[in-house]
Amino acid sequence: MTPFKPQDGDFETRVRESFARQAIMRTLNARLTKISPGIVEIEMPFDENHTQQHGFLHAGIVATILDSACGYAAYTLMPIDAAILTIEFKVNLLAPAKGEKFLVRGEVTKPGRTILVSDGRAYALTADGDVKLVATMTGTLMTVTGREGLSG
Amino acid sequence: MTPFKPQDGDFETRVRESFARQAIMRTLNARLTKISPGIVEIEMPFDENHTQQHGFLHAGIVATILDSACGYAAYTLMPIDAAILTIEFKVNLLAPAKGEKFLVRGEVTKPGRTILVSDGRAYALTADGDVKLVATMTGTLMTVTGREGLSG
Amino acid sequence: MTPFKPQDGDFETRVRESFARQAIMRTLNARLTKISPGIVEIEMPFDENHTQQHGFLHAGIVATILDSACGYAAYTLMPIDAAILTIEFKVNLLAPAKGEKFLVRGEVTKPGRTILVSDGRAYALTADGDVKLVATMTGTLMTVTGREGLSG
Amino acid sequence: MTPFKPQDGDFETRVRESFARQAIMRTLNARLTKISPGIVEIEMPFDENHTQQHGFLHAGIVATILDSACGYAAYTLMPIDAAILTIEFKVNLLAPAKGEKFLVRGEVTKPGRTILVSDGRAYALTADGDVKLVATMTGTLMTVTGREGLSG
Numbered sequence: 001m002t003p004f005k006p007q008d009g010d011f012e013t014r015v016r017e018s019f020a021r022q023a024i025m026r027t028l029n030a031r032l033t034k035i036s037p038g039i040v041e042i043e044m045p046f047d048e049n050h051t052q053q054h055g056f057l058h059a060g061i062v063a064t065i066l067d068s069a070c071g072y073a074a075y076t077l078m079p080i081d082a083a084i085l086t087i088e089f090k091v092n093l094l095a096p097a098k099g100e101k102f103l104v105r106g107e108v109t110k111p112g113r114t115i116l117v118s119d120g121r122a123y124a125l126t127a128d129g130d131v132k133l134v135a136t137m138t139g140t141l142m143t144v145t146g147r148e149g150l151s152g
Numbered sequence: 153m154t155p156f157k158p159q160d161g162d163f164e165t166r167v168r169e170s171f172a173r174q175a176i177m178r179t180l181n182a183r184l185t186k187i188s189p190g191i192v193e194i195e196m197p198f199d200e201n202h203t204q205q206h207g208f209l210h211a212g213i214v215a216t217i218l219d220s221a222c223g224y225a226a227y228t229l230m231p232i233d234a235a236i237l238t239i240e241f242k243v244n245l246l247a248p249a250k251g252e253k254f255l256v257r258g259e260v261t262k263p264g265r266t267i268l269v270s271d272g273r274a275y276a277l278t279a280d281g282d283v284k285l286v287a288t289m290t291g292t293l294m295t296v297t298g299r300e301g302l303s304g
Numbered sequence: 305m306t307p308f309k310p311q312d313g314d315f316e317t318r319v320r321e322s323f324a325r326q327a328i329m330r331t332l333n334a335r336l337t338k339i340s341p342g343i344v345e346i347e348m349p350f351d352e353n354h355t356q357q358h359g360f361l362h363a364g365i366v367a368t369i370l371d372s373a374c375g376y377a378a379y380t381l382m383p384i385d386a387a388i389l390t391i392e393f394k395v396n397l398l399a400p401a402k403g404e405k406f407l408v409r410g411e412v413t414k415p416g417r418t419i420l421v422s423d424g425r426a427y428a429l430t431a432d433g434d435v436k437l438v439a440t441m442t443g444t445l446m447t448v449t450g451r452e453g454l455s456g
Numbered sequence: 457m458t459p460f461k462p463q464d465g466d467f468e469t470r471v472r473e474s475f476a477r478q479a480i481m482r483t484l485n486a487r488l489t490k491i492s493p494g495i496v497e498i499e500m501p502f503d504e505n506h507t508q509q510h511g512f513l514h515a516g517i518v519a520t521i522l523d524s525a526c527g528y529a530a531y532t533l534m535p536i537d538a539a540i541l542t543i544e545f546k547v548n549l550l551a552p553a554k555g556e557k558f559l560v561r562g563e564v565t566k567p568g569r570t571i572l573v574s575d576g577r578a579y580a581l582t583a584d585g586d587v588k589l590v591a592t593m594t595g596t597l598m599t600v601t602g603r604e605g606l607s608g
Contacts, residue, residue, distance in 0.1 A: 109437075110398040
């Protein structure tokens with residue numbers, strides 16, 4: 001485990017402000033539950049409006065919160081004036097996304113000046129306390145600076 | 153181009169019924185605009201409730217409709233009693249997902265008895281008629297039969 | 305960490321026999337350095353015959369030993385009569401693959417009856433003892449049984 | 457199809473020189489068979505020294521030539537002083553890589569100033585003239601300038 005050193009001491013505020021501007025996070029009732037250098041966690045309740053044909057959470061919605069967690073994990077390590085863009089991600093669906101709520105954790109695997117790589121895990125929590133790994137993500141993030149109109 | 157031969161002549165009905173059970177598609181106001189053997193297209197309007205911090209459609213929502221298009225493209229070629237599961241997908245984000253509406257097309261690259269691979273492309277359409285490729289997906293789908301409670 | 309329980313107690317022999325049949329592993333002078341349930345490690349020396357244009361190990365060769373490590377990690381958990389196939393993998397290149405030798409570790413993230421997912425990490429070791437993470441892989445493996453002529 | 461416009465008219469020479477410095481391409485007896493703006497093709501004979509346990513070409517070797525084809529396709533569009541790095545790639549293995557020789561084609565899907573995305577396809581050619589798609593790749597490439605000691 002490498003302890004990451006943020007470039008901007010106020011990374012938590014920047015993450016919270018950017019997250020608050022992601023309208024989709026409100027739509028999904030997702031909320032930030034942990035922010036530390038290189039690590040971000042998000043929780044989200046099950047919602048039957050977000051399901052696929054078998055009644056499980058749609059894989060794309062799992063990908064949505066995983067991408068936000070992986071992205072913000074990287075964002076904690078970016079300089080104060082940076083905007084973040086996702087270049088690509090890959091998701092493996094390991095088990096049906098059924099549960100009462102979902103917890104995702106994104107963690108930086110490799111910080112870099114321009115390119116950062118984060119790995120994420122999504123867990124389903126059932127009413128009776130079971131925790132199950134339902135998906136993993138590897139995401140590649142880019143630090144963007146000086147692009148007009150793009151911040152956060 | 154390989155012309156694919158469906159195993160079940162009524163593949164279109166099966167796709168429409170399964171799609172109708174994906175609550176997330178209703179939530180996103182997505183609709184099926186093309187179903188043919190090995191190919192499915194879906195359209196979806198821009199909605200600011202589904203945006204990320206820069207006001208573009210969130211990458212995970214782009215992934216959601218890409219996954220449905222890739223999955224249903226594969227599903228057109230599956231036997232009548234099959235259920236479909238996404239094993240994994242990978243998405244490259246090529247340009248900001250901004251536009252008035254989005255068109256995604258999923259197409260089977262490799263059909264197989266158990267495993268199928270589909271490739272998808274997502275386009276943003278602007279009010280003045282521009283069309284821009286914003287994302288690509290490669291997805292791996294599995295045919296599941298005989299698993300209780302799982303159909304479509 | 306889930307301690308994995310192999311279905312076949314003699315998994316180590318099966319892995320060694322299959323690995324010995326991978327001619328590419330001999331060509332690369334790669335050798336198995338650890339086999340335990342759900343985990344396999346492989347070491348390989350640097351060889352300038354396997355380099356790309358900057359003199360680093362070619363990313364595809366890094367992928368080759370990562371795929372073998374991820375695959376054999378999965379193979380330790382497969383039944384005695386199974387053959388293993390790689391369905392897909394994704395590799396992130398995190399740093400130039402330069403060093404005296406390379407150590408890769410593949411570990412099962414999700415075992416399943418038909419589909420298994422492994423994650424792998426490749427490290428470069430320099431002459432003066434530095435260890436650097438140079439690449440990660442996520443791979444999807446399939447258990448194949450009863451396909452004529454396919455074993456191991 | 458977007459016709460790509462190279463920034464450097466002498467892209468072919470640059471690709472040939474860089475390819476000639478990839479020792480692994482000589483080791484694999486791979487050769488460039490096509491170079492045009494945004495597209496590169498490579499051919500390689502079957503060699504039993506590069507096989508996996510079932511006697512097919514190892515997936516990592518398929519990935520090796522796919523990565524070179526995807527990378528050089530991107531490199532045709534880069535400026536004269538650029539070096540190219542692969543950030544990540546994903547490979548789907550669609551059929552056993554058996555044949556007399558292999559042809560891979562890499563093609564740029566999205567050119568960008570810093571980040572380019574290429575897609576590749578690998579075909580196996582048998583002695584009796586059959587052609588079979590055996591693998592696909594999506595790769596993300598980065599243009600690097602001004603990094604000491606890194607060219608091509």
